[in-house]
Amino acid sequence: MMAKAKTAGEKINGTAETFETAFKTGSEALKANFDKAVKNYDQLLGFSKDTVEAYVKAANVAGKGAETLHNEIYGFSKTAIEGAIANTKALMASKSAHEAFELQTGFAKSAFESYVNELTKLGELFVATSKDTFEPIQGRVQAWVEVVQSAHAA
Numbered sequence: 001m002m003a004k005a006k007t008a009g010e011k012i013n014g015t016a017e018t019f020e021t022a023f024k025t026g027s028e029a030l031k032a033n034f035d036k037a038v039k040n041y042d043q044l045l046g047f048s049k050d051t052v053e054a055y056v057k058a059a060n061v062a063g064k065g066a067e068t069l070h071n072e073i074y075g076f077s078k079t080a081i082e083g084a085i086a087n088t089k090a091l092m093a094s095k096s097a098h099e100a101f102e103l104q105t106g107f108a109k110s111a112f113e114s115y116v117n118e119l120t121k122l123g124e125l126f127v128a129t130s131k132d133t134f135e136p137i138q139g140r141v142q143a144w145v146e147v148v149q150s151a152h153a154a
């Protein structure tokens with residue numbers, strides 16, 4: 001009977017040690033995973049902050065670009081109206097129909113060339129503004145890929 005009690009005590013001690021080892025291993029794994037989660041959370045918060053800053057920068061660039069485009073369109077419109085008024089005055093002062101026709105032809109040609117030049121200029125401004133606007137956001141996309149890869153690798 002004593003031998004059976006001793007064997008049972010050893011089994012209980014062995015089981016207690018197994019539970020203790022399992023608990024210790026589980027606690028260590030929990031701590032390690034918690035530390036990893038906190039690290040990933042901090043990294044995600046940092047990414048979010050940088051992303052907001054990138055969007056603010058992009059919005060500022062877009063706003064300045066829109067202002068530049070607006071000023072350019074306003075300047076062109078003002079010049080075009082002034083040119084039309086000057087042409088109308090010249091047409092009214094013409095002495096013959098032939099002279100009026102030549103004045104109108106010259107005005108139409110210069111107005112068309114001016115319009116094409118302005119469209120080219122506006123197109124270049126729009127492309128430059130778009131590129132500058134999306135540059136900070138594009139950097140955040142690459143940063144997101146790195147965040148996901150580092151979190152997945154960890």
